[in-house]
Amino acid sequence: DERARPERALTMQSTVQCKARAACATRPRSSGAARAHNQASALARHGAEMGFLGSKLSSSRSGPRLGSRPGRRQRGVKPVAVIERPTVEPESLKASTRSVLAIILGGGAGTRLYPLTKQRAKPAVPIGGAYRLIDVPMSNCINSGISKIYILTQFNSTSLNRHLTRAYNFGNGIRFGGDGFVEILAATQTPTPGGKDWFQGTADAVRRYAWLLESVRIRQVEDIVILSGDHLYRMDYMKFVQKHRETNADITVAAIPCDKNRASDFGLMKIDATGRINDFAEKPKGAALEDMRVDTTILGLSPGEAKEKPYIASMGIYVFKKEVLIDLLNEKMPTANDFGSEIIPEAAEDMRVQAYLFNDYWEDIGTMKSFFDANLALAQHPPRFEFYDALNPIFTSPRFLPPAKVQNCQVSDAIISHGACLEDCEVENAIIGLRSRVGRGVTIRDSMLMGSDYYESESLRQSLLAEGKVPIGIGDGSLIQNTIVDKNARVGKNAVLLNKAGVEEANLEEDGLYIRSGIVTVLADATIPDGFEI
Secondary structure, three states: OHHHHHHHHOOHHHHHHHHHHHHHHHOOOOHHHHHHHHHHHHHHHHHHHHOOOOOEOOOOOOOOOOOOOOOOOOOOOOOEOOOOOOOOOHHHHHOOHHHEEEEEEOOOOOHHHOOOOOOOOHHHOEEOOOEEOOHHHHHHHHHHOOOEEEEEEOOOOHHHHHHHHHHHHOOOOOOOOOOOEEEEEEOOOOOOOOOOOOOOOHHHHHHHOHHHHOOHHHOOOOEEEEEEOOEEEOOOHHHHHHHHHHOOOOEEEEEEEEOHHHHOOOEEEEEOOOOEEEEEEEOOOOHHHHOOOOOHHHHOOOHHHHHHOOEEEEEEEEEEEHHHHHHHHHHHOOOOOOHHHHHHHHHOOOOOEEEEEOOOOEEEOOOHHHHHHHHHHOOOOOOOOOOOOOOOOOOOOOOOOOOOEEEOOEEEEEEEOOOOEEEOOEEEEEEEOOOOEEOOOOEEEEEEEOOOOOOOOHHHHHHHHHOOOOOOEEOOOOEEEOEEEOOOOEEOOOOEEOOOOOOOEEEEHHHOEEEEOOEEEEOOOOEEOOOOEO
């Protein structure tokens, strides 16, 4: 029927709207239905105002409405196409993301994570089977709507640079349009005083590139978020920035509440009744620790939570007004090298430095033990941190790998990454990385395999075995416990890696091993022969 064709042109959204209007006209709404109606109306209005939620689609006024009689004139239907809710909450949109710049600090030499940092920067260390540490702050920026990002690098930056290039800027990775960018700022020599030295600290690293902060390219930027590249957490930075702006702060410091047991491991802060920071203490103990107690209900904790967590620790994440940051680095404190121990405490004396409470999972991946424990915790049920979040995903480099292949295995509390191949083995409380090969009769318990950067063909593997050599992966009959196996490592048949003697620290690099905090690490590209035991 020619007259029915306009009906088919209407979207499903218009169908729902028409039915909803008809129903609403004939019966009163319940309180729940009224809330749903108001939410839907607000979403439609928000989408029309913000643009990115969808465009208004107008149907012809002359076309009949669904379910109407031919010939009767109907009111025009204006359906709204609505896509999935954006990852940036509407509350965050109060702060314009275009006026925010993020600077991610690539970290120092990462000596406490050695040997994982032997040939890579700390933010490039693999985590969770398929990710790198740098993916966490990068993804938080993307999910928060921040598209102007600088990454400062210095030590062993080749692997980090390669990953960032593949994942976030070029090729088939996540790209930014408009005035957004992701750029790597490497340590470099300059003709300025001290310009031939390495970065001396977090503040010094930013100071070396302070001239970029005054460039025309980022003239719209009002606030700068300083981030670390080696933390594990999920955070909406724009809520952080919005709080910074609402309080008219010069600097805002992200703070995490903690109990007495953890408090002495961090730099603590004290605040007044308005949340303004007025005192600092670096890893205090005894009476000094007791003196750093604060009323954390000021920052939003419930009385019960505040009683359990009467301390606030700096997360090493800051928001600066752009002009304030440039003035502090170049004029007021030109010789200060570190934000946490120098810039922030001194600025708090005569500037408005506020605390922002982050009451969620956060882990500083600074030591071998914290790194190991945080990884294994990802496999717990439920995990304290979850990579599987549809609205706020953690991005990484795109890969074209087959699904994991698991044949006749017993697996419990484990993450098995794509491209892995496991056969007739037992896996418990473990992370199995990309392209991992695990042979028959293997037991992997309380361990992390980082996987491999490439596959060896089956013919090559058989050839290596025939020659008495070891292919990439874990050989048949081996036991891996309390161990990290780095990328591209080769563990032979019937090997036992579990630190039987309970050694806390040992440098066994000649054998391809390193023990730190009692955790055995097989070095990247190392070969552990058949029958080896430790």
